Amino acid sequence: MSIFTNASGAAVDQASAYIDAVLALVGDREPMEVLEELPVALAEITRDMTGDQLRVPEAPGKWSAAVLLAHLADSELVWALRLRMVLAEADPVLTGYDQDRWVEHLGYRDRDPTVALEEIEFLRRGNLRLLRSLSTEQLERSGRHSERGRETVGHMVRLYAGHDLVHRKQLERIRSSTQA
Numbered sequence: 001m002s003i004f005t006n007a008s009g010a011a012v013d014q015a016s017a018y019i020d021a022v023l024a025l026v027g028d029r030e031p032m033e034v035l036e037e038l039p040v041a042l043a044e045i046t047r048d049m050t051g052d053q054l055r056v057p058e059a060p061g062k063w064s065a066a067v068l069l070a071h072l073a074d075s076e077l078v079w080a081l082r083l084r085m086v087l088a089e090a091d092p093v094l095t096g097y098d099q100d101r102w103v104e105h106l107g108y109r110d111r112d113p114t115v116a117l118e119e120i121e122f123l124r125r126g127n128l129r130l131l132r133s134l135s136t137e138q139l140e141r142s143g144r145h146s147e148r149g150r151e152t153v154g155h156m157v158r159l160y161a162g163h164d165l166v167h168r169k170q171l172e173r174i175r176s177s178t179q180a
Helices: 011-026 031-046 065-088 099-105 113-132 153-178
Strands: 142-145 149-152
Touching (some): 031 153, 065 099, 065 113, 065 142, 065 153
Antiparallel strands (some): 142 149
């Protein structure tokens, strides 16, 4: 299992390794630039993929591009809520979720990848608008993630930039595997 897998029940134990691995992907890059790139990068990677290719999993038991795009759309929605909770509430709890249960129970395999791309672009635009408006003090506000512990808004920005990079690489692997 990959360090980037968010396995239900093991998330608390693996949180530190997950955080380190995701932040390492960002490295010295400016996290806001990484975040700004996502919608265009996803559209470019998937542009020439057929509907069938979008629905072929990378490997048995792995996600397809369509499932990955649905995950990214819903993840952006969750992040939007978490950001706003931390900015508006005093020390909120940020509840983790089992991404595989979401795939199964929210119909990710049947979702339209084009609509998911539109949702990602729309939600990301709103999140970036909010982030650009924040003061240094607001970036230092924090909440308590149920699996990863205390997170400031600034840390969340770096973490989500790394999350983007994890899934961009995954989508590139899926694209390669369907075109082989």
